[in-house]
Amino acid sequence: MSFLNGTSLTPASFILNGIPGLEDVHLWISFPLCTMYSIAIIGNFGLMYLIYSDEALHRPMYVFLALLSFTDVLMCTSTLPNTLFILWFNLKEIDFKACLAQMFFVHTFTGMESGVLTLMALDRYVAICFPLRYATILTNSVIAKAGFVTFLRGVMLVIPSTFLTKHLPYCKGNVITHTYCDHMSVAKISCGNVRVNTIYGLVVALLIGGFDILCITISYTMILRAVVSLSSADARQKAFSTCTAHICAIVITCVPAFFTFFTFFTHRFGGHTIPSHIHIIMANLYLLMPPTMNPIVYGVKTRQVRESVIRFFLKGKDNSHNF
Structure with a gap:
């Protein structure tokens, strides 16, 4: 097999097959994906800039929001440019090590996304249940440590799956039916025993998703x-209104995640009753929907963010008048 490195069963590269069955409309599919990705990049970088430049937003709630925006940018950027190259230019080949790196970053940042939403739920819990101690509990040091632990959790849990996938024998070919490399899409083209990969992937999903959902549920x-x-x-409405944007962000993240996992399990264990292109499209939306919608939700639902946007444009208008 020419795609193998010498006599080993490690391929030199993989072929990402895009969205099988929809090759004729790849270009049309790329337009909404590109539009959403552009909104995600502009919206999240804009939100991070506002939080950095506006002293009124130098509070724990908005520091966590900036961390969420940063995670969103990395999460969608780990796959969308590669997906668009496949849909636009039919550039399907990806180096074996690059594929493993993409797989690592995809799963690390999706885990981190879930963790940051959990930290934001804990932030709302402290703000509402212990308002007088809010600033002393959530210090900059605590926020930095919480963010680092969230990132470290994702890295440490994803490293073993990357290691397991790297050492699988690949003798079924090198064509991956997907637009990007994820753990099971790569593992299932192996001719080796992938039971450990499957079990470990489920355990990690339960550890991250189950733990975070439990923490968020207890907090709320x-x-x-x-x-x-x-x-x-009036006090009840005011207190709960501070949670509205975060609840919307959780829904925006959980709904695509639920349908992605449902289509994955149905596709893998349910006799392929759901077409593979549905699973692939849902997997892309799972990584793209939260980064696209989160800046919009927080811009619309959070008064302080709206006011910061207004101050930014009024300042720009005043500066233009000075010339």
Whole structure:
């Protein structure tokens, strides 16, 4: 086999097959993906710039929001440029090591996305349940350590799956039916035993997803109890309104994730009842929808962010008048 390195069963490169069955409309599919990616990049970089430049946003809640935006940019950039090259120019070949690197970054940043949403839920819990101690509990040092631990968790849990995938024997070919390299899409073209890969992938998904969902659920249960105990309806509405954008961000992340995992398990264990192109499209939306929508949601639902945007444009208008 010419695609193998010498006598080993490690391919020199893989072929990412795009979206099988929809080759004739690859170009049309690329337009909404490119538009969403552009919105994600502009929106998240704009949000990070506002939080950095506006002192009114130098608070723990917005530091976590900046961390979410940073994660969103890295998460969608790990796959979308490569996907667009496939859809636009039919550039399907990817080096074996580059494929493993992409797989590592995809799973690391999706895990980090979930972790940052959990940190934001804990931030809202402290803000509502312990408002007088908010600034002393969530110091810059605590925020930095929490962000580092979240990143380290993703890295440490993804490294073993990357190592396992690297050492699999590949003698079924080198064509991956996907637009990017993810763990099971690469592993399933191996002729070796991938049971360990499958089990480990499920364990990691449960460890990250299950733990984060549990933490978010507990946080919002405590928040709801604290909000209900407030004396006035106005105070209850004001307290809970600070959580609206975060709840929307959780929904935006969880809904595509749910459908992605559902199509994956159905495709793998349910007799392929769902076409593979549906699974691939959902997997791309899972990585693209949250980065696209999160800046819009926080811009619309968060008063401080809206005011910061207004100040930014008014400042720009005033500076133009000075010339």
